[in-house]
Amino acid sequence: MIRRWGAITAFTTALLAGACQYVPALPSLPSFAAAPLCAAADLRVDTDFATGGQHRCVVSPEGLVVIQVDHEPTIAEGINPSPWYAFRLNANAPREVTIALDYTDYTHRYVPWVRTDTTEWRQLDASRVTLNERKTRATLRLDLPQGVTWVAGQPLSNANDNVDWTRRALAGSGFSEMEYGKSLEGRSLVGFVGGGGIQAIVVLTRQHPPETSGQEAYRGFIERLVSRSDANAVSFRGRHRTIIAPMPNPDGVDNGHWRLNAGGLDLNRDWGKFTQPETKALSEWIIAQSGGRRVVSMMDFHSTDRTVIYAPPLDAPSPTIAFLPFLESAFKQKLTQPPEWSYAHNVNGGTSKGWALETLKAPGITVELWDQIPAADARKLGAAAADALIDYFAR
Numbered sequence: 001m002i003r004r005w006g007a008i009t010a011f012t013t014a015l016l017a018g019a020c021q022y023v024p025a026l027p028s029l030p031s032f033a034a035a036p037l038c039a040a041a042d043l044r045v046d047t048d049f050a051t052g053g054q055h056r057c058v059v060s061p062e063g064l065v066v067i068q069v070d071h072e073p074t075i076a077e078g079i080n081p082s083p084w085y086a087f088r089l090n091a092n093a094p095r096e097v098t099i100a101l102d103y104t105d106y107t108h109r110y111v112p113w114v115r116t117d118t119t120e121w122r123q124l125d126a127s128r129v130t131l132n133e134r135k136t137r138a139t140l141r142l143d144l145p146q147g148v149t150w151v152a153g154q155p156l157s158n159a160n161d162n163v164d165w166t167r168r169a170l171a172g173s174g175f176s177e178m179e180y181g182k183s184l185e186g187r188s189l190v191g192f193v194g195g196g197g198i199q200a201i202v203v204l205t206r207q208h209p210p211e212t213s214g215q216e217a218y219r220g221f222i223e224r225l226v227s228r229s230d231a232n233a234v235s236f237r238g239r240h241r242t243i244i245a246p247m248p249n250p251d252g253v254d255n256g257h258w259r260l261n262a263g264g265l266d267l268n269r270d271w272g273k274f275t276q277p278e279t280k281a282l283s284e285w286i287i288a289q290s291g292g293r294r295v296v297s298m299m300d301f302h303s304t305d306r307t308v309i310y311a312p313p314l315d316a317p318s319p320t321i322a323f324l325p326f327l328e329s330a331f332k333q334k335l336t337q338p339p340e341w342s343y344a345h346n347v348n349g350g351t352s353k354g355w356a357l358e359t360l361k362a363p364g365i366t367v368e369l370w371d372q373i374p375a376a377d378a379r380k381l382g383a384a385a386a387d388a389l390i391d392y393f394a395r
């Protein structure tokens, strides 16, 4: 919205600065901040906040609010089906409302979460969600209080949120924060580095904007890594530099994208060509920060329709490949529902995982959390991964 204002202002300025003798008075423009996407007599819908979805909407004569769930512009045809939605309702008085999420050719994936100014995020009861046969349209029934109600595919977590969380989690643990680059739209790319031992580990999450259950596992991982106080943990932290990227795609997150950065590309298919500023800056920063140390593992936390680990094959050329079966058995011992495993490597896949093996000779691990895993369980999985890393590499 702000960018559109900027374009109009620049155009007006160009007109005024030009050779025209007569400049017609332009009609005054509405304030975008106040303009809803659609409105009924006593209800407004908008997306004018960070993480707000790429929506249009319309209200039927009977009061049905129809919200089109669309994805960001994509260079490659066929965007990954993660139809993100996030919008805000503002009611003049308490009322019921029925909302249809219209996905066109995509299908409903994210269970709706709701919060108000006075209540925390909660999942909308399943009895209040109905799908059409093709699952291309989801109808939600909501009881709105007077004022603001937020509806989204996951509890909202904007681009600042995980950077702020990470800063707080690492406070007092000897980490430094740095801006390792700028996104395509000029947002800061922020990383954290701590320790200076002979080996290194790399941790990242949120390459894909809606994948906040992966972010929960990342948080469990970071908390355990810095808080464990036994001899193994102290030894591990003394021997390893930890390189952390909590928000490698801030444009995609704040623009409410399904999958891509502002350049229309999936960043986790760009590790190799590095056509985008986010991946180029991050890969160069990781190499610089590892400073020639042996990188023992690179963990990249994501979300999908089940909890699954993607790892390179056990005969891959990495000196620390034997960590993988250790991690797999640690998950089996500690988690009531251990993740599935998939061992494979694709040199040309453009994933962080493939790049880690090719460039760092480190087992790159894509840790995928089920979209609907309870936050506490996601954190447990992250903590179990940190424990395994500490116990395996402390010696």
Ligand SMILES: [Zn+2]
Pocket (backbone or CB within 6 Å): 208, 211, 302, 303
């Ligand atoms: Zn992902």
